[in-house]
Amino acid sequence: MKKHWWKALAAVLLIYTIVMGFLGDVPRQPILNETIRNLYFHVTMWFAMFIITLVSLIYSIKYLNSEKLQSDYKAEAFASVGLLLGILGLLTGMVWVNYTWNANPNKILLWVKEDVKLNAAAMGTLMYVVYFILRSSVEDPHKKARFAAVFNIFAFVMLILFTTVIPRLSDSSLHPGNAGNPGFNMYDVSSEMRMVFYPAVIGWTLLATWIANLRVRLTLLKNS
DSSP states (O other): GGGGGHHHHHHHHHHHHHHHHHSSSSOOOOOTTGGGGGGGTTTHHHHHHHHHHHHHHHHHHHHHHHHHHHHHHHHHHHHHHHHHHHHHHHHHHHHHHHHOOOOOTTSSSOTTTTTTTHHHHOOOOOOOHHHHHHOOOOOOHHHHHHHHHHHHHHHHHHHHIIOOOOOOGGOOSSSSSTOOOOGGGGTTOHHHHHHHHHHHHHHHHHHHHHHHHHHHHHHHHHHO
């Protein structure tokens, strides 16, 4: 039981996040209104994705140094969960941008092609889709692990560029801080929001780690 305390912590933090995310008090800000609650889900999932893909990168580097397949299994598992978080981050972002800024009044197509941050985030996430396509195209375990490890390094660098650098080169985004929209530094000053935001980041990261560890165990069983 002592070894699994962090799993219980993940469950507690996420239950707390969901309850407070929907029922807790939030600042009544213009434009955002009640949709500011998505900060606890959309933004925190992206934070968790960065952490998880960084762990995947570390295991890829460990494989290149040791050529132990177990490191590759872990890199793949963390990359897959990172990709899941990225997809969830995109979906929550698509809903948020539509219901907050009414970018698509008909609500049929949620994608907002004019939002450079949304497009850049999609490209960063796509790098990990390519990572798994590359893995599936090679059969030899060590050759697959080697190619995947090298591409994983490239994918992480591109993820950072697409999500943190490229969006700063353009102001054509509906995200806070762009195109005349106030930044979140004006909205997240509430201590009540911080008390939910940071536990949410930890909770999503722990849950992602839990899922990745289960995937590693399944892979080891399949290859034993």
